[in-house]
Amino acid sequence: MVDMAISLKDMMLLDGALGAAVVDYNSGMPLGMLGGSRDLDLEIASAGNTELVRAKLRTIEQLGLNEEIEDVLVTLGGQYHLIRPVRGRKSRGLFLYLALDRERGNLALARHRLKDIEEQIEV
Template sequence: MSNVQQSLDSMLGLDGAMCCALVDANSGMMLGQAGSGLDLELAAAGNTEVVRSKLKTMSSLKIADKIEDILITLGKQYHIIRLVASKQGLFLYYVLDKSRANLALARRKAAEVETELAL
C-alpha cells in the first residue's frame, strides 16, 4: 500500500504524464496533487461535477453499476477520472499529453494506484 503522495508521484512516472490529483467528490477539494500544467484546484472542482452528473444520470436510467473510469479525450490531452472503489467519494484525476502518452498504460496505472491507495 502507498500513501497519497507516493501514489500520485508514481503516476507521473509514465511518459506523457503531466499532473494528477486525488479528489474528494463530496466537496470537490483535493487531498493531494502532483505535477503541473493545469490549475488542479479548478480541475478538481469541475471534474467533481462531471462525476456527480454521470452518477445522477446512471441513477435516472436505473443503471445499477459502478463507474470504473471516465475518459475525456481532448485535442492534445487525455483526462482520466478513476473512481476509488474502496473509498467511496474519492477519485483520481490524471492528465496526460496525448502525443506522448500510452492510453492503455495510463489507464492500467490509474487502476493500479487506485487499488493500492492507502489513506
C-alpha cells in the same frame, strides 16, 4: 496499501503525465496534487471534474443501473484527462485524476496503471 503521496508520484511517472490529483467528489477539493502548470490548474480541474463525476453518478442512478463508473476519459486535442473513482471502502467518495499529454502518453498503459493505483491507495 500505498499512501496518497506515493500514488501521486506513481501517476506522474507515466510518460506524458502533466498533472495528477486525488479528489474528494463530495467537496470538489483535491486532497493531494502533483504536477500541473500555468495552463493546467489542478484545483480548477479537480472542481470541474467533480461536477462531471457527480453528473454521471446521478445519471446512473436515474437510469436504475446497477453499475459503477470504472473510469471516465475526456479527450482533448492535445491531452487525455482520465478520472477513476476509488472503490476501496475507506476511500469511497474519491477519484484519481490524471492529465496526460496525448503525443507522449500511452492511454492504455495509463488506464491500466490507474486501475492498479486505485486498488492500492490508502487515504
